[in-house]
Amino acid sequence: MTHRKVKSIDGGSAQYWRDRTEGFRLIREAEEAVENLKHEPMYIAGKWDDEYGDYEPVENLAPFDRVDEAIAAIEANETAVSILVAQRREWIGNNRVSAVSRALHEDEDPEGDYELLHGPDW
Numbered sequence: 001m002t003h004r005k006v007k008s009i010d011g012g013s014a015q016y017w018r019d020r021t022e023g024f025r026l027i028r029e030a031e032e033a034v035e036n037l038k039h040e041p042m043y044i045a046g047k048w049d050d051e052y053g054d055y056e057p058v059e060n061l062a063p064f065d066r067v068d069e070a071i072a073a074i075e076a077n078e079t080a081v082s083i084l085v086a087q088r089r090e091w092i093g094n095n096r097v098s099a100v101s102r103a104l105h106e107d108e109d110p111e112g113d114y115e116l117l118h119g120p121d122w
Helices: 014-037 062-076 078-087 098-104 114-118
Strands: 043-049 054-059
Touching: 014 062, 014 078, 062 078, 062 098, 078 098
Parallel strands: none
Antiparallel strands: 043 054
């Protein structure tokens, strides 16, 4: 039997709509970060290497950091998580939103060991 917390909703309040707007904004930012990741260069020029006479290539990790930050922002926002739970969306791009996974799979994992049962976020 499923026991979920039922939150009282006042759809006419300004705070409710501010929270919803913020939640959808965070989700959209994560989606945009994932989309931008497809167009970013994999390597950027690093420091000059006198031995080779060229710049050393350096992995461009900044776009991946932006995706991680956007996913973390979603997980920190209760409204964004509830929106994704309602949509049953555990993934944004190739990135799992762990808070959504835990909420969706709490019935099959009452002890909270979802990560152990289904592996790490990859």
